[in-house]
Amino acid sequence: MRLDIVLRVLAKLLIPFALMFASYVQFHGDFGPGGGFQAGVIIAAAVIFYAVIYGLPSARKVVPDGVIEAMIALGVLIYAGVGVVGMLLGGNFLDYFVLAHDTVHGQHRGIFWVEVGVAVTVSAVMLKIFYVFAARRRDAEEESS
Amino acid sequence: MTNLQPTIAPDTLLTQHLPILLVIVPLLSAPLIVLLRRSFLSWLVAMIASVAAFGIAALLLQQVLASDGVIAYAIGNWEAPLGIELRVDAVNAFVAFIVALVGVFVLPYCRIGIAAEVRQEEHYLFYAMLMLCLCGLLGILLTGDAFNVFVFLEISSLATYVLIAMGRDRRALVASYQYLLMGTVGATLYVIGIGILYLQTGTLNLADMAQRLSGVGDVRATLAALAFITVGVSLKIALFPLHLWLPNAYAYSPSAVSAFLAATATKVSIYVLMRYYFTVFGAVTVFDAHNTGMILLALSLAAMFIPAVVAIFQRDVKRLLAYSSVSQIGYITLGISLGTVGGLTAAIAHLFNHALTKGALFLVLGGIVLRCGGANLDRLAGIGRTMPVAAFAFVIGGLSLIGIPGTAGFISKWYLVTAAMAEGQWWLAGAVMMSSLLAVIYVWRFVEVAYFQAPPDDHPPVGEAPLSMRVPALLMVGACVYFGLDATWSGEVATRAATALLEGWQ
Numbered sequence: 001m002r003l004d005i006v007l008r009v010l011a012k013l014l015i016p017f018a019l020m021f022a023s024y025v026q027f028h029g030d031f032g033p034g035g036g037f038q039a040g041v042i043i044a045a046a047v048i049f050y051a052v053i054y055g056l057p058s059a060r061k062v063v064p065d066g067v068i069e070a071m072i073a074l075g076v077l078i079y080a081g082v083g084v085v086g087m088l089l090g091g092n093f094l095d096y097f098v099l100a101h102d103t104v105h106g107q108h109r110g111i112f113w114v115e116v117g118v119a120v121t122v123s124a125v126m127l128k129i130f131y132v133f134a135a136r137r138r139d140a141e142e143e144s145s
Numbered sequence: 146m147t148n149l150q151p152t153i154a155p156d157t158l159l160t161q162h163l164p165i166l167l168v169i170v171p172l173l174s175a176p177l178i179v180l181l182r183r184s185f186l187s188w189l190v191a192m193i194a195s196v197a198a199f200g201i202a203a204l205l206l207q208q209v210l211a212s213d214g215v216i217a218y219a220i221g222n223w224e225a226p227l228g229i230e231l232r233v234d235a236v237n238a239f240v241a242f243i244v245a246l247v248g249v250f251v252l253p254y255c256r257i258g259i260a261a262e263v264r265q266e267e268h269y270l271f272y273a274m275l276m277l278c279l280c281g282l283l284g285i286l287l288t289g290d291a292f293n294v295f296v297f298l299e300i301s302s303l304a305t306y307v308l309i310a311m312g313r314d315r316r317a318l319v320a321s322y323q324y325l326l327m328g329t330v331g332a333t334l335y336v337i338g339i340g341i342l343y344l345q346t347g348t349l350n351l352a353d354m355a356q357r358l359s360g361v362g363d364v365r366a367t368l369a370a371l372a373f374i375t376v377g378v379s380l381k382i383a384l385f386p387l388h389l390w391l392p393n394a395y396a397y398s399p400s401a402v403s404a405f406l407a408a409t410a411t412k413v414s415i416y417v418l419m420r421y422y423f424t425v426f427g428a429v430t431v432f433d434a435h436n437t438g439m440i441l442l443a444l445s446l447a448a449m450f451i452p453a454v455v456a457i458f459q460r461d462v463k464r465l466l467a468y469s470s471v472s473q474i475g476y477i478t479l480g481i482s483l484g485t486v487g488g489l490t491a492a493i494a495h496l497f498n499h500a501l502t503k504g505a506l507f508l509v510l511g512g513i514v515l516r517c518g519g520a521n522l523d524r525l526a527g528i529g530r531t532m533p534v535a536a537f538a539f540v541i542g543g544l545s546l547i548g549i550p551g552t553a554g555f556i557s558k559w560y561l562v563t564a565a566m567a568e569g570q571w572w573l574a575g576a577v578m579m580s581s582l583l584a585v586i587y588v589w590r591f592v593e594v595a596y597f598q599a600p601p602d603d604h605p606p607v608g609e610a611p612l613s614m615r616v617p618a619l620l621m622v623g624a625c626v627y628f629g630l631d632a633t634w635s636g637e638v639a640t641r642a643a644t645a646l647l648e649g650w651q
Binding site: 069070072073074076077080083084086087091092093094095096097098 | 220
């Protein structure tokens with residue numbers, strides 16, 4: 001498949017659009033259908049597409065395992081961090097009302113950052129699952145050889 | 146609803162936010178541990194988080210006992226029943242205190258105990274999972290929302306499956322898978338139960354649900370919900386005959402995990418059952434209208450005897466203790482099945498005392514396994530000579546398991562027998578005694594091997610477990626004796642908790 005020029009060129013053309021679409025789903029999620037989970041899955045899908053066409057090793061070069069693991073943890077920290085910021089500003093845990101002077105604005109800000117956290121963790125978890133499954137046969141072959 | 150004060154004094158911040166802090170301190174420590182990766186650093190963060198959680202749990206318990214009411218905390222400042230709230234009274238504050246206490250005992254123990262059983266590069270994942278498990282268990286206890294209970298149940302369960310699978314024995318993987326299947330079935334049944342209740346009442350807030358259920362009257366759907374929740378939660382409790390996942394899970398997981406799970410996981414599920422029986426459905430519906438008490442009583446009696454007999458025939462001491470756990474759970478559910486303040490006091494007291502006893506036994510056993518290379522009775526021969534302190538500590542823990550006066554186990558059995566007699570059920574008191582005799586036999590099997598048999602030829606040289614494992618284990622054994630000699634505090638809190646449970650959240 002590596003020599004198939006059509007697939008390689010198409011993938012290169014499509015992946016930026018997939019990532020763009022992910023960011024649309026992410027940031028427009030405040031006003032319409034979408035949000036961090038969906039955007040995270042689309043980001044992961046773009047990388048998986050890359051891995052399918054260009055092979056797992058090159059995908060692992062673009063998004064290394066260490067980065068994925070850090071992202072899984074980071075997303076949770078961002079989410080919970082928003083909650084803690086709410087507490088430090090005098091509200092309750094995950095209190096978005098106190099995040100800005102205007103309560104509606106505060107809700108927007110809270111949701112925005114929480115969804116960023118969700119997107120980071122979800123995309124990383126999806127990729128981690130893909131890497132683990134995709135690497136299974138490879139690792140087994142390396143062990144036997 | 147809004148509060149635009151930019152700063153707030155630290156002490157009010159602390160006291161006002163105690164319930165949520167108890168959940169988020171372990172929650173925040175887990176991703177932090179993953180980012181740090183280093184074995185020692187991750188242990189340190191977990192240690193700090195669990196000590197902090199214990200401090201918060203103690204303060205929270207003190208606050209609840211002083212205020213003599215319910216502390217509610219609206220997450221995100223959305224008032225209940227619209228938003229999710231944490232709701233703390235004497236019952237869940239006490240159980241949360243137990244869980245956090247066990248966490249503080251187990252973590253220092255992990256440093257060496259886990260180094261011997263889990264691969265170096267997986268240490269940080271182990272601690273992250275342990276913290277997530279702690280967070281899930283505390284979350285189940287504190288939340289006042291039916292679906293939130295499920296979410297935290299899944300957090301703690303998923304973490305538990307991973308922790309069990311980290312055991313050195315390859316059978317740990319199968320044990321974990323077995324628990325995963327059974328646990329998932331249990332959680333699913335629980336969710337179906339909530340679904341029915343949600344359809345009936347239109348709310349997920351437990352206090353609100355209780356209020357609206359009393360207006361619904363006695364209908365078939367309530368009975369179905371009661372049945373689904375009872376069976377689902379009983380799977381998690383490992384109530385006989387739904388205990389099949391438990392022996393393998395305890396036997397093959399790392400020693401520290403066995404100790405932590407044996408002392409906390411089933412106890413938290415028992416709390417969920419009590420909360421639903423007494424707060425949500427109400428004792429009248431559960432015990433008078435549907436006679437659930439009789440079913441629970443029959444299962445408790447079966448649990449007190451059958452697994453205890455099975456325990457006698459185990460060759461592996463970890464499995465022996467696991468079957469003994471199933472048997473001891475029978476005492477707790479027996480107390481619940483009486484449906485009286487006395488019975489509930491006995492159940493809650495045994496929750497505490499058995500957590501101490503079983504936690505202590507598994508911690509001591511972990512040290513023995515580390516030195517003897519296995520928990521099989523053959524490997525433990527002559528342990529009374531090679532590891533005198535550990536063997537003696539194990540015997541003390543065993544005495545507490547039997548319920549000998551002067552140990553914590555005696556206190557809760559005393560409460561249980563008194564409660565049964567107060568109901569005029571003398572034969573139940575007799576059954577508790579009989580079942581204790583079975584405990585004598587399985588504890589004796591250890592004593593016989595440890596003190597009356599010569600050590601095997603390849604026995605390790607005389608010496609005790611490392612200090613960091615010995616001290617927590619001995620402290621916990623000490624706690625068993627302390628709370629056996631002076632049960633004023635634990636008994637009083639258990640009584641308060643039982644009263645609070647029967648009063649409900651209205």
